[in-house]
Amino acid sequence: MENVIPFPYAVAPVQPVGHFIRLGESGYNKLANLHAAGRFPATRVVVDASRLKHQKELVSALRAKGAEVVLDTKVAELSALEKFEGYARHAPWAGLGHGGPLTPAHFDPKRAEDIFGQIARFAIEYKVHAVLAPGHFLADPTFGGWFDIDRASCLALRRALDREGGREIAIDYQLIVPHTALNDDAARSDFLGGLQDLPYDNLWVRASGFGNDAGPLTTKRFITAMAGLHNLGKPIIADYLGGLVGHAALAFGAISGLSHGIGEKERFDAHSWHKPAKKADNSNFGRATRIFMAGLDRSATIPELELMADARGGRRIVTCCDRACCPHGLKDTIADPRQHAAYQSFTMMAELAAVPDLNREQHFLSGRMADVDRQARQAKELKFDVTEAAGRKIDVAQLTKRLVDHSKQVEKMRLSLEDLHESRADGGARVRSLAARATDQRAGKAGLK
Incomplete structure (x- = not known):
């Protein structure tokens, strides 16, 4: 009788998906209670520089469980006329604007205030694992040079982190653009060319005018547009996106992960950021649940x-x-x-x-x-x-x-x-999967200061 050698069945690869939870400006006490009850199993969180000092207990507890902590500097909001006086004003570097938005001049690495040094020291103090490089809405009608400044800022932040003792802290890059720009071949080509050699791990895309309520055609075009960014060879995180639309983009391999809040921050729109903020309407005491x-x-x-x-x-x-x-x-x-x-x-x-x-x-x-x-x-x-x-x-x-x-x-x-x-008979182009960052080596026993 012949010996039959069984060959193992081929197992289809299971690539990880990234799930980043934005802790947001308010409501984090409820998230802390959920975490204490074992009902908030977040493995990746985004914390705002404007609120981190109030969230440090929750963030410390998440880090102790091995969660990855990503810092959002809120620079995009601080540089926008409509947003700089909102929650973002509590970020440590908000005062550089002296009561106004941050300007292109504030991102000169030679400037005395050194915003990059401030960000680096803050990131080190709070023991984050990654920082979203300072980014701006690239369709700002008041200034058309943000892309060049943002690319230079990514390099300046890397130098500042290394100089201040944060070599192990990673950088992710923010691309904040109208969703229609992602569909434009020429614009995508510019993005590909400008983002090739920068020191970042993951590309975060915040598409203005796009979110969980997007229509069929817009969603389909977004998935196709993301495939046009795959040549960067970087994992792609769709920021401010969730719901069925976000899951579709993940399932079709267009993106590596999602970033959103719990029941919020699943849509993004910066079309009016260049305008003064509207006066608050105090006739309604909060929105309906x-x-x-x-x-x-x-x-x-x-x-x-x-x-x-x-x-x-x-x-x-x-x-x-x-x-x-x-x-x-x-x-x-x-x-x-x-x-x-x-x-x-x-x-x-x-x-x-x-x-x-x-x-x-x-x-x-x-x-x-x-x-x-x-x-x-x-x-x-x-x-x-x-x-x-x-x-x-x-x-x-x-x-x-x-x-x-x-x-x-x-x-x-x-x-x-x-x-x-x-x-897509062959399954279509698929994005590079998200790599796990080493979070335990810096989690420590002490927690946040």
């Missing part, structure tokens, strides 16, 4: 959610059925919407990350994309109690129209992405 409905990839106010749940067949559409997330269903979702949003976000990313790289497109299309399409079609057929709606101050016609419009958009998105998938 919105709750993410994973099955529909949309959010709703609590009254809208309750009205939809009360409609015949509505509860199974809008209620979280994952008992590990919301043991008591809708009641728990409403009581703690941030916990619900965090759990859903981490769960969906983990599911996609577990799928072999080359199988992700089909998995996404036949899984999450198809599920959202089906539930959106069901939601548009819901019939609401007009009296109940009036008591909740909800315009039934308007809510129904939103659900119908959403269903149409989701269906178009599915068809558009299916067409893209079928046209």
Whole structure:
């Protein structure tokens, strides 16, 4: 009898996906509570220089668990007329503007104030693992030379980190542009040429006018545009992006990871940054709480959610059925919407990350994309109690129209992405996967100062 030597089955590679959580300007106390309860398993976080001193306990706890900490200097906001007086004004180098926005002159490495030295010392003091190099919105109509300044800033920051004792701290590069610029071959060529030899690990793309509410054509063009940046050979992080659109870009191998907040910062728009900030309207005391409905990839106010749940067949559409997330269903979702949003976000990313790289497109299309399409079609057929709606101050016609419009958009998105998938017979170009940074060697036992 012949000896038959079994050969192992080829195992499709599973490439990691990056998931960066922006801790944001407010609400981080809730995230700290979730982390303490074991319900905020973030492995990569972005901290704002303007808020880090208030978040140092949470950041220290995350670092102790091996999380990677990335510092956003908030330079983009500090250089914008509309934004420099917002939360960004608390960044240590905000005062360089003497009550106004930072100007191109502030990024001269020979300037006495040395913004790069300040950033480097701050990064070292708070033991971050990486810094987003100072970047600006490149379509600023008041100044057209930010790209040259940003490239020089990346080099100046590297020198400053090395000089101050932060050689082990990495740099990531921010490319902040209108999403339409990414579709322009000439503009992409300029980006490729200008970013080739800079000392950075990952490219972060913040696309203005683009986000989780993007339409089918815009999403398809974004995926194609990102493929045009793959020749840099760098992992690409889509900043301020989440939801179905972000997952599609990941599944199609256009990007290496996503960066967003928990239930926020999933869309970016800088078109009005060059204008003075509008005066705050104090007539409304805060925005209405919105709750993410994973099955529909949309959010709703609590009254809208309750009205939809009360409609015949509505509860199974809008209620979280994952008992590990919301043991008591809708009641728990409403009581703690941030916990619900965090759990859903981490769960969906983990599911996609577990799928072999080359199988992700089909998995996404036949899984999450198809599920959202089906539930959106069901939601548009819901019939609401007009009296109940009036008591909740909800315009039934308007809510129904939103659900119908959403269903149409989701269906178009599915068809558009299916067409893209079928046209990529070989799977299409795929971005370089994100490398894990060595976080434990600097985590230490002491935590932050």
